Amino acid sequence: MTSGAARAAAVQFALYRRLLASSVIVSLLEPLLYLLGLGVGVGALVDRHPGSQVALGGLTYLAYVAPGLLVSTAMTLGALDSLWPVRGGLKWNRTYHAQVATPLDAGDIVGGHALFMTGRALISVGSVAVVLAFVDDTRTWGLIPAVAVAALVSLAFAMPCMAYAAATESETSFPAIQRFVIIPLFLFGGAFYPIGQLPVLVQWMARTFPLWHGVVVARAFTADHVEALATVAHLGYVAAWIVVGWLLARRSLHARLHQ
């Protein structure tokens, strides 16, 4: 007997298998372009600046940015793949309607989506990590737990986005979420510089969302500066987003499918 979530995810994995090669290339390309452009380009400037090593905790800029990129790539993936595709399951290809006509229920669909998003994040971010392992500045065993942290952050965005996509009547607000939440977090969420550089209000906004917490933990792993208590606290906060998002997603999807 296979769990309902795994059975519900079968369709997404089948679709993903068809697109695997192109999907991995696309999700590799973007973070690698950022790494080259910022890590190497801006990095050359930053590393020449006296005191930069202190500000970045003894890391080169490339080593500083790499875990941030892993986690923010996972965030973008988790959020965007839980908006339009979830609408599609309800409205366009109606996969979810087909699924609740079988023994599966809304809880299984949410579980299946979580399972798929975890798998997808591990494959996409994992392949970026493989490339990082070939670069001197970023080669560390800490990349492995960093990928796991990135997958958690992906879920922490995927679950609330799924809840929102299932609850809302129209998808016109989705681009706004992308522009006014995801892109600002990408820029101001601690991936490219310590958020202490930012105005206090912006700092607190960054701390509200799970991205910064994940970036801090992933960077602690790759820099080998892990503090147990802080790690547990940060990951606990990320987990809270997953759990609350999961419950909300199940509730809104159930209401939508069982009218």
Place this chain on the structure above:
Amino acid sequence: MAAATDDLLIEARGLTKRFGEFEAVRGIDLAVHRGELFGFLGPNGAGKSSTMRMIAAVSPVSGGTLRIFGLDPRTHGPHIRGRLGVVPQLDTLDQELSVEENLRIYGRYFDLPRAECRRRTAELLEFARLSDRAGSVVDTLSGGMKRRLSIARSLINRPELLLLDEPTTGLDPQARHLLWDRLYRLKQEGVTQVLTTHYMDEAEQLCDRLVVIDEGRIVAEGSPRQLITQYSTREVLELRFPARDGSASTAELADQLGGVGSRQEALADRVLIYADDGEHALGEVHRRQLRPDSALVRRATLEDVFLQLTGRSLVD
């Protein structure tokens, strides 16, 4: 007694469905037995789909009682759905996957072992006459093929009860006939079927028994033949008169036709005369010096019953 209840697959009493203020289903009683092909006939918005969704254990019942396989869908939803096959009105196929993948993955939803999914997939491809398109992406299939795939998919769990919501809407005649043939074969194999339709010929061809549903209520129930006998005459005479304008002329015509047949109905383009002997009624029309452009005597159909019961305004 146990055998009798076991034989009763659907039982509804005073079943209602409300969406906010709107009452889509207003207290219907139903009993569908094993092996039957049962139809819901009604205009759009009559409450057919709402009833089907309740029977499918997807939409919660608002009032009354409903038992499927003797079980309450409120408490046994997943179990009931495991024994049902559902062909929804709008296709829910995975458009970007192949025909074969659609069947296999749907089988997984029922927790069928992978090997069993593959075996049944091969069987059902044959049944739906899609074996040579097994590898095609669904998006590239014709409407008729997609419907056949929807039906094949709904059979993957070998359901005891198959629910079909307007299975042939939008199909061309060839595709409809092929589909009817498949449904008839399933009936011969003993699969109980419940279908909704607003095609009278479909109901007449396929259904052992049907209910006519209008504005959320059952307005008639019986076999197609019984309903025709009860609500219509044996034959119908259709007359077309040269175009004349104004309602005065229609009234005038009704006057002139007074007493011919047992009932008459003036439509926009023709007059229907319900009579047990259509030829005799036509003779009477001629005796009254009326000269229709065309006259047609035909057997009464379910359509006449339907129009009689639900009114002329067949609206969306």
